[in-house]
Amino acid sequence: MRTFGDRVVERCRKVGNPICLGLDPRIELMPEGGGDDPVSAIRSFCERVIDLVADKVAAIKPQAAFFEAWRARGFEVFEQVCRYASERGLVVVADVKRGDIGSTAAAYAHAYLAAHGDDEPFAHAVTVNAYLGSDGVRPFTDVGALTARGIFVLVKTSNPSSGEIQDRKIDGGLTVCEQMALLVSEWNEPRGETGYGPVGAVVGATYPQHLATLRGHLPGSILLLPGYGAQGASAEDVVPAFDDQGQGALVSASRSLTFPWAKEGAVPANWENRILSAVAEMHDDLARVLR
């Protein structure tokens, strides 16, 4: 059976890189700012970015919070943007970090990974917080399995305070995030023909010392690596996440690709070229270290 992992590997081969563009639409950094209708402006901007990168990156990861901040209309645009990207061939990771149990998790799984009438599902994968254990994960894998959709479970996040819980050593000598990785590995069945299954893991590239260890605990999981670029991780830092064929991970970058002008005072007139240049630069940077 074709799995979500197969989908990711195939897509990365097709575009020749493992780039996942993180789409965090921040009004204050957008070309026309919010204008009178910020929600429509977000939709236009996101669709324009998708047009620019659709044949140049493997995946796109819209961050739900920046849409939900605009409430129901923002949520509507979140769905529209996810579908727009999917129709253009991108693997779509809805970054919703949902995590609940039983029938509640099933409701989320239905919302994001199931077809709705004639509409294709919203996204190919969602991010999931599995602090609640298996009860919060199975409903997603149940819904997603038949259509090669999956999830990314938060294992080791890229932020400064991630160690407060995730790095604590537990009884068997493993850390909490390593224990989470072992659970992910149990949930990650069946593996597809590429060897990769439906349950991936989020592992921050900002902690390269953890990456090789966690990769070892996560055979057959696609790793989603935030932290490259604006958060400081380099191409060399992400190498241990890939298998010997240069497959098995997505390297995510948000601000450095979507808003390369973030540290400048104003949005440059050639902002579209700036995005294309940033993507090309990341492509070359990763190509240099992956084979």
Place this chain on the structure above:
Amino acid sequence: MRTFGDRVVERCRKVGNPICLGLDPRIELMPEGGGDDPVSAIRSFCERVIDLVADKVAAIKPQAAFFEAWRARGFEVFEQVCRYASERGLVVVADVKRGDIGSTAAAYAHAYLAAHGDDEPFAHAVTVNAYLGSDGVRPFTDVGALTARGIFVLVKTSNPSSGEIQDRKIDGGLTVCEQMALLVSEWNEPRGETGYGPVGAVVGATYPQHLATLRGHLPGSILLLPGYGAQGASAEDVVPAFDDQGQGALVSASRSLTFPWAKEGAVPANWENRILSAVAEMHDDLARVLR
């Protein structure tokens, strides 16, 4: 400064119980089913339930997943239902279990706890998954502090698999959920005039053996206790969560209050009375054990 904890204590005193009605609108259990327009039916049903219980319970906890399952329109109704309950005096806990970092968490905090133009904020509190540590919590406490709004952090959840991560023993001899409780206690500042602060904790009443220990680690946190009723916890089980004045916790019940007919084949004609009876019974059951 008046805190979210003060708000909860005041409200419980006013209605004479610590009941939090969990609102999980399941179409298949609703009086008119979905009908042709399930999203409108959800809104009508939820508003009717709120009318019934507005002066009889302390709080209401709409579960976002059952609204999000209907996507943008469901999200709109989620907001309408939250506001409707707030206008009728209920403490509103939006059960969204969000958890993200930095500016992303700030976007969620803004969505749920900040005023929008002339509109009051969406809810008085949200549930938060703090696997990512302090970075995911501070933005909520920053936004909510001035208006006595707060959060409930997932500490020990009520579901069967919660122990897979939460019960693992870490280096200092504490379990992961106890370590989370210590973090909650650090985040829970300032305490209000009742001694309760802005950061509460979700602790499943289905694990009474943990409840007294966790209460000890969580001075000044309002505890939100799911698991009473349909999930099997009794009034006796929740007693250790309360202080010697019978304050400091909310006992949450969803299916047993909102759908007391869930195990019967059909919705009874007197469904409104059934809800009122279930609430009265829970009120009496808790009054029996709390002083």
